[in-house]
Amino acid sequence: MFLFVLTRILGKKQISQLTFFEYVIGITLGDLAGNISTDVEANYVHGVIAILVWVLVPFVLEIFTLKSKTLRLWFEGNGRVLIKDGKILEGNLKKERYTGDELLEQLRTKGVFRVADVEFAMLESSGDLSILLKTENQPLTPKHIGLKKVIEKPTQAVIMDGVIQNEPLAAAGKGRGWLQMELEKLGVAKENVFLGQVDTDGQLTVDLFDDKLVIPASTERPAVLACLKKCEADLELYSLTTQNAKAKQLYETCSIQLTQVIQQVHTILRA
Known part of the structure; x- marks a missing residue:
């Protein structure tokens, strides 16, 4: 308990990728705690004092390193x-005593299998390899294809072990009535739901206790998309068949506007 409390004081860095100094501190604290636990004949107070010293030193140094970049470079090292x-860069590879096989292994853990696809790679002071792929090899984003940015909301677990979770349900902006209606559409009772989640788009997905039961896929979004496309086709047809110039212009304008709307929501409604 004592060691746990002190580790919490030192912060999350102690359980993340360690720097050289944090690595030494972690080993020393573990060794001191082990000696206190096993050496019953020794005075445990001396061991506790030693642990406090080894916690106080890095804690004070961390405060100083927040204000001094030179100290940060000295204690934490620098990326290469x-x-x-x-x-x-073979020269930098040798300075870090990194072999080609080790570099390729690190790249594979990042999902990169060809060095030529990498624009920039840096070995951080924590030992982790940061990678920037070349532009043509980067994943496609909505910005690349001109889609309007959508604010992502965290998925909320609204049902857990058959019990409705009120706080996540409220965070998703939904009520019990809506949830019950969605469950009725799926044809399941909340008691049979192991986990129910509401995603960013407000759609409910459930995992049942009985894995053999098949939940029918929702057809609401494809139906809305089909309806929009039908309206678009109807407007184009009306613009072709009408003899009134003003009506023809109105139908064509509405058709163009509806086409733009369909392009914006096509990805969402197709899912």
């Missing part, structure tokens, strides 16, 4: 570029 413009 290993790949630039798709080419491995």
